[in-house]
Amino acid sequence: MKITVAGGGNSAQTMAADLALLGHDVTLFDLPEYASSIAAAMSSFTLEKYGSIDTRGPTGLARLANVTTDLGEAIDGAEAIFIAVPAYAHPTFFEAIGPHLRPGQIVAIMPGNWGAYRLRRHLLSRGLGEGVYVAETDLCMHICRAAEPFLGPGKVRVVLERGAVRLAAVPRADTAHVMERLSPVYPVLQAAGSVLETSINNSNIIAHGPLVLMNAGWLEHTGGDFMIYRDGVTPSVGRVTDAIAKERDAVAHLFGFPILSTRNTYEDTRNARWVLDPCEIGPPDLKHRYISEDIPFGLVPLSSIASTLGLQLPVTNAMIEISNVSNEVDYWADGLTIETLGLPRGGSAEILEAVADLGGAPK
Amino acid sequence: MKITVAGGGNSAQTMAADLALLGHDVTLFDLPEYASSIAAAMSSFTLEKYGSIDTRGPTGLARLANVTTDLGEAIDGAEAIFIAVPAYAHPTFFEAIGPHLRPGQIVAIMPGNWGAYRLRRHLLSRGLGEGVYVAETDLCMHICRAAEPFLGPGKVRVVLERGAVRLAAVPRADTAHVMERLSPVYPVLQAAGSVLETSINNSNIIAHGPLVLMNAGWLEHTGGDFMIYRDGVTPSVGRVTDAIAKERDAVAHLFGFPILSTRNTYEDTRNARWVLDPCEIGPPDLKHRYISEDIPFGLVPLSSIASTLGLQLPVTNAMIEISNVSNEVDYWADGLTIETLGLPRGGSAEILEAVADLGGAPK
Numbered sequence: 247m248k249i250t251v252a253g254g255g256n257s258a259q260t261m262a263a264d265l266a267l268l269g270h271d272v273t274l275f276d277l278p279e280y281a282s283s284i285a286a287a288m289s290s291f292t293l294e295k296y297g298s299i300d301t302r303g304p305t306g307l308a309r310l311a312n313v314t315t316d317l318g319e320a321i322d323g324a325e326a327i328f329i330a331v332p333a334y335a336h337p338t339f340f341e342a343i344g345p346h347l348r349p350g351q352i353v354a355i356m357p358g359n360w361g362a363y364r365l366r367r368h369l370l371s372r373g374l375g376e377g378v379y380v381a382e383t384d385l386c387m388h389i390c391r392a393a394e395p396f397l398g399p400g401k402v403r404v405v406l407e408r409g410a411v412r413l414a415a416v417p418r419a420d421t422a423h424v425m426e427r428l429s430p431v432y433p434v435l436q437a438a439g440s441v442l443e444t445s446i447n448n449s450n451i452i453a454h455g456p457l458v459l460m461n462a463g464w465l466e467h468t469g470g471d472f473m474i475y476r477d478g479v480t481p482s483v484g485r486v487t488d489a490i491a492k493e494r495d496a497v498a499h500l501f502g503f504p505i506l507s508t509r510n511t512y513e514d515t516r517n518a519r520w521v522l523d524p525c526e527i528g529p530p531d532l533k534h535r536y537i538s539e540d541i542p543f544g545l546v547p548l549s550s551i552a553s554t555l556g557l558q559l560p561v562t563n564a565m566i567e568i569s570n571v572s573n574e575v576d577y578w579a580d581g582l583t584i585e586t587l588g589l590p591r592g593g594s595a596e597i598l599e600a601v602a603d604l605g606g607a608p609k
Numbered sequence: 610m611k612i613t614v615a616g617g618g619n620s621a622q623t624m625a626a627d628l629a630l631l632g633h634d635v636t637l638f639d640l641p642e643y644a645s646s647i648a649a650a651m652s653s654f655t656l657e658k659y660g661s662i663d664t665r666g667p668t669g670l671a672r673l674a675n676v677t678t679d680l681g682e683a684i685d686g687a688e689a690i691f692i693a694v695p696a697y698a699h700p701t702f703f704e705a706i707g708p709h710l711r712p713g714q715i716v717a718i719m720p721g722n723w724g725a726y727r728l729r730r731h732l733l734s735r736g737l738g739e740g741v742y743v744a745e746t747d748l749c750m751h752i753c754r755a756a757e758p759f760l761g762p763g764k765v766r767v768v769l770e771r772g773a774v775r776l777a778a779v780p781r782a783d784t785a786h787v788m789e790r791l792s793p794v795y796p797v798l799q800a801a802g803s804v805l806e807t808s809i810n811n812s813n814i815i816a817h818g819p820l821v822l823m824n825a826g827w828l829e830h831t832g833g834d835f836m837i838y839r840d841g842v843t844p845s846v847g848r849v850t851d852a853i854a855k856e857r858d859a860v861a862h863l864f865g866f867p868i869l870s871t872r873n874t875y876e877d878t879r880n881a882r883w884v885l886d887p888c889e890i891g892p893p894d895l896k897h898r899y900i901s902e903d904i905p906f907g908l909v910p911l912s913s914i915a916s917t918l919g920l921q922l923p924v925t926n927a928m929i930e931i932s933n934v935s936n937e938v939d940y941w942a943d944g945l946t947i948e949t950l951g952l953p954r955g956g957s958a959e960i961l962e963a964v965a966d967l968g969g970a971p972k
Binding site for chain 1: 822837845849895928
């Protein structure tokens with residue numbers, strides 16, 4: 247399949263390498279302002295993929311069809327465009343990509359973090375994207391790292407390949423078509439009920455707040471130079487993580503989702519071999535996407551929607567408040583809320599419909 | 610002066626040694642169930658006081674008049690009884706001591722943490738304590754440690770002697786009399802307006818929550834074996850501390866207190882030499898009084914009173930929620946609130962009067 251991967255971070259570069267090794271025709275694209283992140287790949291048209299302890303897929307030198315910051319070149323003729331950038335960069339990418347999209351193309355945001363809903367809304371407001379399929383996943387395809395100091399540029403490393411990743415399109419009736427076309431690419435994909443479900447089902451938004459905020463002193467003192475999942479997930483960090491998971495479960499329950507099991511979040515983690523992998527050193531500070539993405543685009547919309555439906559999330563709110571003060575920002579104002587998402591203040595059925603069926607009838 | 614110090618922790622043992630070295634007739638008392646904490650002093654009738662980097666007072670071998678777990682013996686004839694135990698032990702001590710108190714005795718709870726108000730309420734409800742002066746301070750007299758591994762039993766170390774400690778009696782008209790009698794003992798004492806002011810003005814309740822909760826992973830991973838004030842007070846920990854200080858200032862403002870300066874809490878701290886002292890290793894876990902005292906008896910009453918007056922304290926509440934989940938307790942239920950303190954749900958003037966003038970006219 248002819249696929250364009252947009253982004254220059256861990257996930258985008260790893261997907262590009264992985265898909266190329268799987269035999270696809272892959273273009274890696276990043277916006278000109280982020281060109282440095284894909285500079286190594288751009289000079290060689292290759293990425294070297296390493297496996298790690300829990301890797302099953304192909305590894306080795308991946309040859310990319312194209313590596314470019316030219317948007318027209320990147321989008322033209324692509325059957326699928328996978329956007330793998332932090333949610334705070336979504337509006338910039340959507341603005342850039344929107345006018346280039348052509349009927350029949352699939353844009354999948356991986357992970358979604360409300361990206362599919364926001365992209366669909368963006369396209370509708372600009373009168374763009376007719377006949378385009380917009381979808382998102384709940385998670386990244388891999389736990390992976392790119393271009394870290396011990397890897398060097400042009401190299402990516404897969405720590406864990408996920409065994410199941412859920413996908414939904416908006417409007418939700420499009421999900422079947424997207425699944426039909428993307429399942430051959432990623433057999434682990436499973437259809438989710440809606441993009442509300444995939445956005446809420448991202449385990450990063452549960453795990454990263456307590457992980458960072460309850461290790462804030464250690465992270466800032468060491469610049470993140472310790473094994474954060476192995477040593478920093480202590481009993482109280484695990485309990486706060488589970489408490490947020492429970493609050494998220496309660497929100498999902500209001501919508502009737504088949505929520506992922508999030509009980510004992512870290513019992514699974516601590517049994518996983520990847521927590522022993524050197525990828526799991528901590529972020530250098532609290533501006534990292536673990537906070538700057540997962541709080542405003544994860545916990546803030548969760549809490550805002552819950553609150554509209556009469557459900558208070560005290561532990562989730564605690565994470566938001568501490569993040570705000572720590573980073574001297576107001577994630578309540580900067581993040582996604584019922585207001586900024588343009589969602590109705592009605593019941594759960596109205597919110598679900600507004601998110602899942604935005605733009606009306608299926609193609 | 611004939612003084613009884615009740616308690617077996619850092620502060621009680623240090624006060625006993627310090628007061629004895631200053632020439633007072635000192636009895637150290639602890640309840641029989643805590644006898645082990647004062648066992649070394651009980652066998653020798655001495656405590657050895659060490660100075661540290663910021664100590665001015667006398668040091669050396671302090672000879673105590675008595676060390677006992679016999680309550681009658683401890684209280685009989687004492688002019689002043691200083692209670693220096695964590696607030697969670699107050700009810701047990703008040704229950705035990707109440708029947709032994711005689712007119713003219715001073716009971717000073719150091720620090721108060723609502724202790725003077727609670728003791729006064731306890732005595733009134735039992736028809737006890739007539740003519741007894743009940744007071745409290747906002748802080749401990751010293752930052753100090755007793756019987757830590759590197760000190761050994763029977764030894765206490767003063768890290769910092771405070772330059773100002775505020776005292777108030779309940780009813781507040783008694784403050785002048787208590788100040789007159791205790792100022793010769795502790796010249797640093799200053800009269801505060803009421804026990805509401807001293808209870809709210811305890812800087813521990815501002816500092817300990819962020820210090821512990823934002824270093825939770827590090828503390829639990831190492832058992833507290835790092836220099837927590839020197840290395841664990843990083844920029845975000847300092848910001849959250851300051852945010853709670855601001856919320857506390859707002860509550861004090863409702864009551865018109867001359868609140869202590871709490872801006873830039875840790876700028877002062879980081880300039881202090883005591884943060885380099887080995888006393889400042891962390892607590893071994895989150896059950897420590899830094900949480901189990903300062904959350905339910907510090908931040909919970911602060912938040913509860915604020916809320917009754919229409920003021921929400923989001924960062925304070927965040928600390929409470931994370932503490933609850935971390936320690937698998939409900940500090941909202943176990944701690945002091947408008948309800949458990951038996952305070953009126955009126956305005957600030959009514960609450961202040963209820964706390965400060967409990968039991969009516971001065972003696």
